[in-house]
Amino acid sequence: MVAAELWLRYSKFSPKLGVVTCGFLVSYLMYFVIEPYVDGAQMTLMMPIMIALIYFDRKLLTIMGLFRVVFYAGVYFGLERRLLHKPLLEFLMVECVFIIFVGMALAVIIRAREARLNLERLTKEGQDLMVERAISDKLLKTDALTGLYNHKTFHEYLDSLLEQCESNNLNLQLALFDIDNFKKVNDTYGHWVGDLVLKGVADKVGGMIGLNDFAARYGGEEFAVIFTDKSYSEAYEAVEELRINIARIEHLHAGNKPITVSIGICDYQLGDGKELLFRKTDNALYAAKERGKNTVVNAFENDGDEIASYG
Template sequence: MQMDASNQHKQDWNRKLLNAYWLLVWIQLPFQLLYAISEQQDLTFIINRLIIPLLIMILIMFLLEFINMYSRMLLDYYIISGGAVLAFTLIYCNHDLKLAPLYLFLPILVSIFYFQLSKIIYTLALSLVSISILYWIKLSVFSDYHAIDLLTVIPVLIIVSIIAAGIMKRGAEILDNLKATTELKQELMIKNIIMDKLSKTDALTDLYNHITFHEYLDELIQQNEAGQFCIHIAVLDIDNFKKVNDTYGHRAGDAVLKSVSSTLKNRVGLNDFVARYGGEEFAIIFTEKDTDEVFELLERIRWQISQMKYDELHGQSVTISIGLSEYRPGTSKESLFAGADQSLYTAKKTGKNKTVIHTAPLKEAN
């Protein structure tokens, strides 16, 4: 996936470079027309300086477009070479302009975009070959160029290439630093997430801990002062858990805790909140359900847990007792939790393995 994204990014840049070439081709037309009009040149001048080079450059561009469409191999080198040929054509047809050799900077600038030293060296070689050929067949013959002019242009091309390589190297360093900074930020973010999760969850069961439970309950009650949605608290306790630890060991007890936790987490709704309150005790906050729905769900959970057999307990099962309390506007968090805890106590004292609803919530002054 990452390789595909990299290839797509390179293709996008190749497309942009081809578009820049097209712009260079068409931008010659108005400038050459203005030059011909201002100098009152004849038809021969227009044909030689405007029409012929324009047709040659369009032919080169169509060839590059064909390669871009049907061949991806060595496409970078084809685009660089195409830029060198365009520059050669422009210099050849504008040989009488002293600044015409500056067109050789075009492929050198293009090579920077690929961030590869080999392409800059390749471009420099093309440029040196181009200026040498142009000097011998055109510039020295028709434009009064001398050997000293050639010896002046060649060092400039080399210096520009060295600067291009420096720019490329600096750009690569910036990208590496940016990548390292990004990776460091991501690493810190992951560590913060992990630390935040560790501070909010129980290591054994991966449920929220009792501190997070109370923080969430406080916020939920504060948001629900007007009693716009239902809130229920269920407190659950594994029956005879001390006997499990004493008889089968703490490893067996941990297996039971993990299994019960997984069942609770998988059976409650997405908007419900499950926490390990401490030891073998769990607490659940139910929202957007009425008392009958919560009771039925808790009974299904209680029955499912009672049917589970544990190899660690030699095929035995465990049961849970549950106390349930409903939040009413004006009730404090302490009273709400006390109601569920009182119901749990009743369930324990009246036979265990049952769910008891707290029907007489404590009243307190506002």
């Protein structure tokens, strides 16, 4: 035990090799102590093989098995046959038991490794399937060009938020963005430049909104943003900042000319419903276009749909 403790503490060799070696020594000590009094004491010699099996080390098990067969042969012919006069048949039977046990132990290790590999394969397949589903789900929910949510996902999310607004009196503002003179950009520089402009505007919108806000490509050159954790004045300031930053984007392929957006924004009033919210916001966007573009217009309800400039 002292030797084993010193081995485990100070040896640079593998700890399991130390355990197996100590098991080998202990097994032979036990064997020589009980052999004169108990038949079949040779079974104690299988201890290191069993320890190697516990570690599931195929190489160590094979080495210990071969060493056990050879070493016991030396013990038999050097001691047992001369001193105890044990028959050769008993020696052969013990050796056969050793060999069979080693073979069975190797089979256990092989089957365990096969089971582990199958489990790893199934786990990897499950992970790959989860990744594929996540990618597929993202593709179904996002716009391929801009990376923002698509029209369908936007309406699903808005419906859910409006339900929460009605039940929990949450703040919600809807803003609609439209790129000014986008048709002229396509006609002048080509649709591929138009796609670059769309992506640049979308990147700016996606990068400037809050974590609890929701941005989508509503259609064509139109974008929508839902604000859920801001007051009305904060939402207005956010879209005004977006308008200014979008106008500062450098579009190298579009003659380096500024690309601007017109924005309509509306604060949701309880009981309005989705249709009225959209009508107000769309009217505000239309007013922004009529007022010279590159501006933000705020809509509110007052004796019918009335459009007024905010701030």
